[in-house]
Amino acid sequence: MSLQHDTQRKKGYKSTGRRRREDGIFIVRKNKRQDSLSKRRKLVRQDISSPLIDDSPPSTIYIPVRVRYVMQRLKHGLIPITFSDIIGKNHIGIGGGGAMDLNLQNHDVLVSQLQTIRTMTLTLLSDNPAAQLEAATQFGTLLSKGYIPLIDKVIRAGVVPRFVKFLTREDMPQLQFMAAWTLTNIAAGLSEHTRIVIDHGAVPLLVQLMSSSNDDIKEQTLWALGNIAGDSPSASDHVLNDGALLPLLSLLWNPSTTKKSIWNIAKWAFLNLCRGKSLPTLYEQIRPALPALRELLLMHDEEFVLYACQILSCITQNGSSEMVQAVVEANVCPRLVELLLFPTSKVIVPALQILGDIASGDDAQTQVLINSGALHCLKFLLTQSDKIILEETCLAISNITAGNSAQLQAVLDADLITPLVCLTKAEFNVRNEAVWAISNATHGTPEQIRSLACKGCIEALCDLLISTDPSILTVCLNGLRNILKAGEINKQKGLYNNRVNIYAQMVEECGGLDKIVSLQSYDNNDIYKKAVEVLEKYFPEDLEMVDEENHSSNVDGTLQQ
The missing domain is CATH 1.25.10.10 (Leucine-rich Repeat Variant)
Known part of the structure; x- marks a missing residue:
């Protein structure tokens, strides 16, 4: 699952949090600011905010004819x-x-x-x-x-x-x-x-x-x-x-011989039966039947394919890690990747959900997706207008970029970062998932960080520092911190002639420094602490301490822009 579901952000720090900020706040030193700083040009981003297609994702309940x-x-x-x-x-x-x-x-x-x-x-x-x-x-x-x-x-x-x-x-x-x-x-x-x-x-x-x-x-x-x-x-x-499970499966795995109305009701009953389940009994009885489910995926009948996707999605979303591994071992991933190019979204969406759930597992499970050619298909889906498809695609990619450095490199080689950067300007849910995918990628090697910076990731993360969503602010600050850390290491190694943190310069050039400074007045103590940490570690020469009370009106005005 996506990393944004791991914690619930704390709120209500307005009174207690501000009192802990006894040392004042940081502002940018006027004499360190050059008015002629050249701003990095913003990418021309396509409009991906078109409405959903008429066909909504399929319901898990089907009514017989x-x-x-x-x-x-x-x-x-x-x-x-x-x-x-x-x-x-x-x-x-x-x-x-x-x-x-x-x-x-x-x-x-x-x-x-x-x-x-x-x-x-x-x-x-x-x-x-x-x-x-x-x-x-x-x-x-x-x-x-x-x-x-x-x-x-x-x-x-x-x-x-x-x-x-x-x-x-x-x-x-x-x-x-x-x-x-x-x-x-x-x-x-x-x-x-x-x-x-x-x-x-x-x-x-x-x-x-x-x-x-x-x-x-x-x-x-x-x-x-x-x-x-x-x-x-x-x-x-x-x-x-x-x-009930075994006789139900015997009906479901033989759609060509089972009366269609019976098969449809059996499908609905099965989804009710395993929704929210992680029982050992369910795992033990379903696992031997997974090869038959794979055969359903290979059929040409759209309804059978859709049903198989829904069952697998129910299993991977609600099942244990052992259940997810059983799905992987059933060798369904290659077919699921093929279904990402299916003509209708009602098949694409559950296929995406399954692959995203598998990618949320360990590196070995994620690698199965990459080996099955998922990255090429995911790149194609990033160009679609369906918001649900875009959101699920970004979520799946975020799980892959959270993997090891080789898997991140595969994402870079497939050129998935550029369209992700474009999607940081998209509709709210799509934008959030795209930001997660980019932020997860900042755990890479110095060379990979350099590639991210060249593709506009720093600017994309800085642009979203004006968000009102604390979870997105946290993701952006974490991503920028990782990038700035890599830049500091390069600076200490003397990789740049002027011995500066080039990524810190890029943050300042695109207006990110001012936004981080403004976050010191954000009504969430976690955001405040992360902002101060970044300022103290990576911009100490550009800042000076002032009394917060005297400067609060200026900061609040910046936040409202």
Whole structure:
């Protein structure tokens, strides 16, 4: 992951921080300033602030063709469905407000429905199979409205154990289907409703039905398990621990033989199951299946490729370092690099995310990306107008520039720095990631630092010292400090005839020194300390100490420019 997520910056130093600055502040000595200092010319930077393309990054939830309505849920990932949707009719049966609509406009109808639950319950508990099926259908239709009061009433009627028992009725597939449908919509309620379904033992029976020869039952079972897994991490644990993963994978890894609607629901259920997971069980069961996932990546069907990217992205974002290494060992990186040139952004973005996650690992994992030809593709993506692609590309590069000197040299040789410098003028998120990539590169060798300076990195970092984001100010100051440190070493070695820190001169020429001086009044003590450290170490001859109180108005005016 990007380095900007490692700490939370402290705030609130206005009163205490200023009191610790008892020695005053630094200003630039007037007699050391030459009015005729030649300023470095700014690069002509292209406008990359164009709007996003119409196709937004893909959602991780997919709706089968036979279930065509927008999911609007109070909690993530739960999708109650109607019987008419399942059997393929056009009637949706849920109002425009979506499921779980608490605005009960037809109160009289609701009261009437509540009064009929008692009669339906007596019928459901009878020994007449036909009556049981009719009552189960009525319950399913009732609950498809998604109203919380109805779910509460059905649960209080004590019918959940009966529906769980119906899951075992192999002699009546229709009754099994209706039971799974009703439990799906109960689990689509609040977390307490989902817990009741779990506590009555429905999950292991639903897992068994995933292998049913009846496609309708199999499809409905996947809906139920997906709703349960999407409720909470603990609910997902129940589904995982009851053995749902392997039969789910058997459906997912064979998209050419699995019914498409079943495959789509299985995909959604799987994402709910492994979202946020790092359990050993998940790792142990997914790792043997990764080669099959690679085969999906190699397919020509865009939907299959997209699905495989989403699964891998879920694994690399949420999985352990061992899980990420397993993905690398599955030899998916070459194909992921190829997908960076895919025609549509909805495939490019998850592929980028996976590669960025892999690059956030150790140097060996990062090297796999470089060996797979990622740098050439990343350079191409830096020329795109899609802000999300640009942001993810810069993030991936920042993870590579944080690697060893050989990996940084590969970035320099691929000429990725020049477009990164241009992107420091881009939209906020893109600019921030570009700055991280440049700052991470300043840990390189003296020769690499010289290359960065020649490509305009000093000017780019100095330009952003007027940012109001303390994390970006910290990144810029860290990068400049590293560059100035390299310049000081060169100065001490006598590499320049006039024995000066040439990088310090460049900072001053592009206005960076004035901005660093102004940061002494920034309302963050960490920023203040970093600014003072740079001034004391690298600009001692250009500064003099003045009383802060007498000079504060001038400094504040500089900050507001």
